[in-house]
Amino acid sequence: MVQVAVKGETRFLTGNYAAAYAAKAARVQVVAAYPITPQTTIVEKISEFVEHGELDAQYIRVESEHSAMAACIGASAAGARAFTATSSHGLAYMHECLWWAAGARLPIVMAVVNRALGPGWNIWTDYCDTMAQRDIGWIQMYCADNQEVFNSIIQAYKLCEDPSIQLPCMVDEEAFILSHTSMPVRMPPQEEIDEYLPPRKPQWKLDVEDPVTFGALLSPAWYMDFRFMIQEAMERVKELFPKVEEDYCRRFGFEPKGLIETYRCEDAELMFIAMGTLAYEARLAVDALREQGIKIGVARVRMFRPFPKELLRELVSDARLLAVLDRQISFGLEGALATEVKSTLYAMEERPLVAGFVLGLGGRDVTYHQIEEIGRKAHEWMLKGKVERETTWIGLRGEKE
Amino acid sequence: MNPDDISALPLAPISKPGSGASGKTGFWRTFRPVIDLEKCVKCLLCWLYCPDATIELDENDYPHVNYEYCKGCGICANECKVGAITMVREEI
Amino acid sequence: MKDLPREEYLLPGHAACAGCGPSIALRHTLKALGRRTILVIPACCTSIIQGPFPVSAVKVPIFNMVFAAAASTASGIAAGLKAQGIEDVTVVAWAGDGGTADIGIQALSGAAERGDNILYICYDNEAYMNTGIQRSGATPYGAWTTTTPTGKLEHKKNLPMIMAAHGIPYVATASPAYPLDLYAKVKKAMKIKGTRYIHIHAPCPTGWRYPSSKTVEVGRRAVQTGMWVLFEIENGKFKLSRPSAPLVEKSRRRPVEEYVRMQGRFRDLTDEDIAVLQAWVDEVWENYKKLYST
Numbered sequence: 153m154v155q156v157a158v159k160g161e162t163r164f165l166t167g168n169y170a171a172a173y174a175a176k177a178a179r180v181q182v183v184a185a186y187p188i189t190p191q192t193t194i195v196e197k198i199s200e201f202v203e204h205g206e207l208d209a210q211y212i213r214v215e216s217e218h219s220a221m222a223a224c225i226g227a228s229a230a231g232a233r234a235f236t237a238t239s240s241h242g243l244a245y246m247h248e249c250l251w252w253a254a255g256a257r258l259p260i261v262m263a264v265v266n267r268a269l270g271p272g273w274n275i276w277t278d279y280c281d282t283m284a285q286r287d288i289g290w291i292q293m294y295c296a297d298n299q300e301v302f303n304s305i306i307q308a309y310k311l312c313e314d315p316s317i318q319l320p321c322m323v324d325e326e327a328f329i330l331s332h333t334s335m336p337v338r339m340p341p342q343e344e345i346d347e348y349l350p351p352r353k354p355q356w357k358l359d360v361e362d363p364v365t366f367g368a369l370l371s372p373a374w375y376m377d378f379r380f381m382i383q384e385a386m387e388r389v390k391e392l393f394p395k396v397e398e399d400y401c402r403r404f405g406f407e408p409k410g411l412i413e414t415y416r417c418e419d420a421e422l423m424f425i426a427m428g429t430l431a432y433e434a435r436l437a438v439d440a441l442r443e444q445g446i447k448i449g450v451a452r453v454r455m456f457r458p459f460p461k462e463l464l465r466e467l468v469s470d471a472r473l474l475a476v477l478d479r480q481i482s483f484g485l486e487g488a489l490a491t492e493v494k495s496t497l498y499a500m501e502e503r504p505l506v507a508g509f510v511l512g513l514g515g516r517d518v519t520y521h522q523i524e525e526i527g528r529k530a531h532e533w534m535l536k537g538k539v540e541r542e543t544t545w546i547g548l549r550g551e552k553e
Numbered sequence: 554m555n556p557d558d559i560s561a562l563p564l565a566p567i568s569k570p571g572s573g574a575s576g577k578t579g580f581w582r583t584f585r586p587v588i589d590l591e592k593c594v595k596c597l598l599c600w601l602y603c604p605d606a607t608i609e610l611d612e613n614d615y616p617h618v619n620y621e622y623c624k625g626c627g628i629c630a631n632e633c634k635v636g637a638i639t640m641v642r643e644e645i
Numbered sequence: 646m647k648d649l650p651r652e653e654y655l656l657p658g659h660a661a662c663a664g665c666g667p668s669i670a671l672r673h674t675l676k677a678l679g680r681r682t683i684l685v686i687p688a689c690c691t692s693i694i695q696g697p698f699p700v701s702a703v704k705v706p707i708f709n710m711v712f713a714a715a716a717s718t719a720s721g722i723a724a725g726l727k728a729q730g731i732e733d734v735t736v737v738a739w740a741g742d743g744g745t746a747d748i749g750i751q752a753l754s755g756a757a758e759r760g761d762n763i764l765y766i767c768y769d770n771e772a773y774m775n776t777g778i779q780r781s782g783a784t785p786y787g788a789w790t791t792t793t794p795t796g797k798l799e800h801k802k803n804l805p806m807i808m809a810a811h812g813i814p815y816v817a818t819a820s821p822a823y824p825l826d827l828y829a830k831v832k833k834a835m836k837i838k839g840t841r842y843i844h845i846h847a848p849c850p851t852g853w854r855y856p857s858s859k860t861v862e863v864g865r866r867a868v869q870t871g872m873w874v875l876f877e878i879e880n881g882k883f884k885l886s887r888p889s890a891p892l893v894e895k896s897r898r899r900p901v902e903e904y905v906r907m908q909g910r911f912r913d914l915t916d917e918d919i920a921v922l923q924a925w926v927d928e929v930w931e932n933y934k935k936l937y938s939t
Contacts, residue, residue, distance in 0.1 A: 181728035182721065210724035215755030219717035222710065222752070226685065226721025229708050232728045234721070248711050257565045318564060355564055358706040358722065360681045360734055365568040365701035367709035374698055377559050378566055570704040573658035574696025581663060597646055601824055602861050604661060604668035606653045614647075622657035626664035626850075627858030640858070 158405040160340040167330030170298040170337045171237060171263040171323070172197035174305035176207045177345045178261075180235040182227035184212045184220035188242040189275045190327045191265045195237060217242035221249035221262075228258040229366065231357040233309065235260070239327065240267035240281045247285070253320045254289030254382060256366065257355070259312035260320040261305055266428075267327040268514040276515020277327035279427065279480040283456075283488045289382045291321035291389055292457040294427045298335040300409075300454075301325050303400060310349050311396045316388050318355050327515065329429050340404040348403055386458040393455060409452075411460035416442065417449030417467060422527065422534055423504075424450040425464075425493055426477040430512065434477065436520035441527045448527055453489065461496040468497070473505040473539070475530040477523070479512045486510070486543045507539045511546040522546055573622065578605070582625035584640040586618055592637035599629035599638060646825060650676050659702035661694040664857025666847035666864060667768040668694060669821035671739065674766060674845075675705065677831035681734045683708070683722055687715040687749060689741035690775045691768070715740040716752040720761040727762075735764055735835050742769040742783035746802045757811035757840045764834050764841045767804060770849035778852040785872075786925060787918045789910045790852070796913060800925055808842040809878045815841040816878040821848075822864030823888055826875060833877075846873040854909025863907055871898040871926050874933065883937035893934065901926055 165173065171194045175183065183202070185195035201207035210227070214220045217238050224234040238246065243264055253260050264282050268274040282292060293308065295301045301323065308321040325331055358366070370378070394410050401408040415435050417423060424434045431452035441448045451467055453460065468474060478487020485491060490508030497503040509526055512518040526546065533539050568574075588599070599616050600608045607619040608629060618629075630638040654675035661668040667690055675682070682705045686692055692709055696702045710718045715738040723736045740749055745767040756763060772790050773779040780790040782802040789796055809816045815837050819827040827845065834841040848864045850857040867873040868888050875886035885893065892898045901923045905911040914922070 182724045184721065208728075210728050212720055212724055212761070213759065214717060214720075215758070216717075216751060218713060219720075219752050219755060222714035222717035223721030223724065225710070225714075226708065226718040226723075227725030227728070228721075230683070230722045230725030230729070232725035234725070249714065252711055255565065356567060358683050358708055360683065360706060363570055363704055363706045365570070365695055365703060365707040365709070367566055368568050368695045368701060368707075369693055369697040370566045371697055374566070377562055380559070381562070381564070566698050568695070568698045568701040570656065570702070571700045572656045572702075574656070574700040574702040575658055575660035578658050578660075601646060601649070602669060602821075604663075604665045604672065604860070605657050605659065606655055606672055607657045610651065619657055624663035626860070627856070628664055628669075628860055631858040632861055 158338060159344065160338050160404065162336050162338040164334045165298055165337040166193065166332050166334050167298045167301045167325040168193040168265065168332065169197055170302040171305060171325070172201070173337070173339055174302045175235045176201050177339060177342060178306050178309050178349060179233065180209055181232040182210045182212070182224065182234045184214050184223040184234070184236045186214050186217050186220045186238070186242065188217070188239045190267060190331045191237045191239045191242070191263070194263055217245040218249055221246040221253060224260045225249060225253050225256060225258060228260050229256060229358050231352070231354045233352045235262070237263040237265070239265040240269050243281045243285065244269060250285060250290060251288050255378070257318040258320055259309065259318055259352070261308045261312060262320070262322045263305065264322045264324045265327050265331045266324050274514040275327065277329055277479070278513045278515065282322060282324050283480045283482070286457055286488065289319060289386070290457065291319055292324065293321065293455055294324045294453065295330065296428050296432050296452060298330060298337050301330065302337050302339065303406065306345060306349055307396050307400050310400070311389065311393055313352050314392060315355055317385050317392065319382065319385055326428050344403060348400060389458050390460060390462070409454060411455045411463050412467060413452040413454055414467060415450045417451055420447050420449035421472045422446060422448040422530055423468060423471050423474050424448070424477055424523070424527065425453065425474050425489065426450060427453050427456065427489060428479065430477050430479060430518060433518065433520050434523045437523035437527050440524050446527065446531050459492050459496065464493065464496050465500055468504050469500070471504040473507065473530055473534040475526055476506060476508045477526070478508060478510050481510050481513065490543065505533070505539050507533060507541070508543040509546050510543060516547050518547065577621055578624050579621045582623065582643050584625045584627065585620065585643055586623065586625065586627065586629050586638050587641050588616055588618060589637045590615055592635050594635050596634050598632045598634060602628050602632050604628065649828065652676070654704040656702045656704065659694050660696050661690070662851045662857070664850040664860045665694070666821050666849055666860045667691065667770055669824065669860070670768050670827065670845045670847050673821070673824045673828050674831050675703070677828045678705070678735055678737065678835065680705065683734055683736050685710055685715050685719045685722065685736070685738045687740050687744040688712040688775065689744050690770070691739060693775060712744055713748045714752055715744055715749050716756040716763065716765055719763040719765070720756045720759070723762045736762070738763060738765045740765070740767055741775070742767060742771060743773040743781040746782035746804050754811065757808060757813050757842070760813070760839045762838055764843070766843045766845065768845045768847045770847045770852060772852050774849050774852045786922055787911055787914045789913065796918070805842070805844045812881070813840040813842060814880055817843045818873065818875055819843055819845045820864045820868060820873060820875065821845065822861045822868065823875065826886055826888065830877065852910065855907055859907065866899070866904045866907060869899045870901045870904040871930055872901060872904050874929070883933065893930065895927060895930070
């Protein structure tokens with residue numbers, strides 16, 4: 153048996169525990185905690201760490217998610233490394249504060265357990281919660297397994313605290329599929345993580361030695377330039393994140409996955425574009441379709457904001473049709489991922505066709521058989537040279553398989 | 554800060570302390586307070602109550618109005634114990 | 646008074662209306678707080694009074710924040726400072742009545758229940774003045790506002806008592822008409838750990854409709870009529886402050902009508918309305934006496 157030198161302790165952890173352990177490894181200094189299913193075990197675990205003295209952090213048991221983000225903003229503006237976690241309605245409730253965090257250029261990291269919004273009450277997964285926050289200036293990373301949840305949170309602090317970035321980041325994992333499912337997670341030794349991620353050096357802070365006023369009246373003469381600066385920082389993320397990830401992976405013995413992780417895309421005419429665990433589920437469909445001679449692959453978009461336009465254009469340049477799997481709907485248009493993909497392709501002189509598929513909302517199960525069917529349909533359309541339906545909803549009641 | 558140079562902007566909208574944050578607010582006035590130092594008993598009430606910190610005390614604790622910023626609200630005249638302050642109409 | 650620090654932390658040339666009561670209060674609050682202070686200011690008049698970017702009229706660090714989050718942001722700042730070993734900075738939330746009694750009450754209540762180490766100061770000009778004089782929970786009965794054009798029908802929410810019910814170590818009321826009393830209360834509050842609450846009654850010529858020169862006089866009359874009571878509740882012990890102490894005797898309180906007739910916002914009050922207001926004032930005093938008589 154070949155022994156690969158890997159460092160650190162491996163535990164069998166849920167996605168939520170992986171997030172909690174990552175916050176601990178990142179030595180977060182202030183944690184604001186408000187419970188919402190299915191995020192609760194993140195903040196519960198962190199409270200154990202704090203009360204057992206394993207994590208030296210101020211733990212504020214806030215009375216709402218709006219306050220959770222406000223407290224993180226305050227703590228971060230004061231110079232501390234801040235963390236919180238939420239889901240669904242909690243994310244929606246803190247919406248105005250999310251704008252404030254990005255506009256204040258504060259490197260807060262938040263774990264979001266992707267959960268559907270009501271009414272009625274649905275605690276299962278889809279991406280509508282975080283997708284609804286795609287305009288605001290937060291970096292967004294979507295994970296497909298628990299190791300990625302752990303790694304991404306630590307990498308996020310490294311990325312966000314870089315002087316050239318200074319933006320907050322949400323690290324997203326699907327409700328129950330990742331949050332409550334246990335997988336092996338290898339955690340590098342703390343001293344080595346400390347070398348990778350040293351203490352935060354704030355680029356600006358509330359300091360009585362140098363008093364400043366943050367966020368006063370900002371007239372039309374000034375406002376737009378600050379917004380442009382946020383957009384520029386977002387653009388820089390696309391260059392910097394792969395380096396941040398590669399550094400982490402080299403030190404700790406992981407494989408970097410980049411902004412988009414591909415599977416069997418090298419000679420693919422047909423591609424699934426997907427996110428999260430659906431993309432891993434799609435691999436089974438890819439393998440089955442390949443057996444039948446269909447040249448198909450799956451590209452998993454990991455970083456959704458900033459959207460990796462340049463990389464996507466490169467990856468799909470030889471493809472003829474992209475089947476976009478959206479675990480989300482933007483009412484009145486289509487799945488957000490489909491929109492973003494199409495918008496990315498527009499600048500290309502020659503571009504593949506795009507067919508959008510909406511599936512898995514509110515935790516409705518999506519099987520690799522269904523994805524295989526989508527692949528087959530997409531293949532038909534590819535051969536016809538025409539997408540017969542811009543957006544297809546998969547798995548609705550009464551649908552014939 | 555050069556308003557034409559975006560790279561000179563701070564990272565976020567961060568202001569620095571200074572007088573005249575809202576300009577020369579003395580222009581707002583319709584009436585100006587005039588202090589008769591002969592009558593003044595240095596009770597310091599005018600200095601105490603000014604919302605704009607535009608009454609300055611000299612080294613002998615006599616009050617003087619900073620007309621660059623005084624808005625002419627008249628609180629000082631209203632509170633003066635000995636009627637040493639009169640509100641005088643500004644000329645255009 | 647001669648011992649009040651001369652250094653100004655509220656600088657001239659700010660954007661407040663002429664005769665602004667809250668500005669007098671802020672000026673003296675900052676004198677008491679001194680350099681080692683961080684302010685959190687939610688949407689309110691003071692958000693604008695600071696002046697537009699890039700100059701600020703205040704010489705201590707300020708974090709401007711969304712309307713509902715004054716207390717929660719202050720809690721976060723306090724935690725962030727503690728995490729960095731900084732314990733000698735006073736973290737102050739400076740909020741209007743709208744941001745305290747209405748939209749901000751959840752965060753304030755949460756901070757108080759947790760005992761977060763913040764000093765929360767509400768300056769109360771009795772309406773959403775910054776947005777053009779709309780009524781708030783702190784607007785008194787009968788007052789004209791742009792959303793109560795024929796006069797508010799509900800009585801003023803008693804924020805100090807709500808805060809006292811949280812069992813926090815220090816609750817106090819103050820007024821810019823009594824700046825030395827305000828100064829002393831801020832100085833006292835600074836030395837206490839935990840959640841401290843000061844509620845400042847702050848007359849507003851623009852919203853209350855009186856000549857700008859009368860701000861201090863109106864504030865004084867509020868106390869003299871008993872409409873505004875100056876007190877402290879320290880670890881549950883209630884103590885009337887000197888200007889209000891004699892007014893336990895109803896006969897020592899000037900009739901509420903004297904206060905009401907100074908202000909255009911009460912112009913349409915009938916004698917019956919004034920009687921309602923007078924009865925409310927008397928009841929508030931009776932309640933304080935019942936709750937706190939030794």
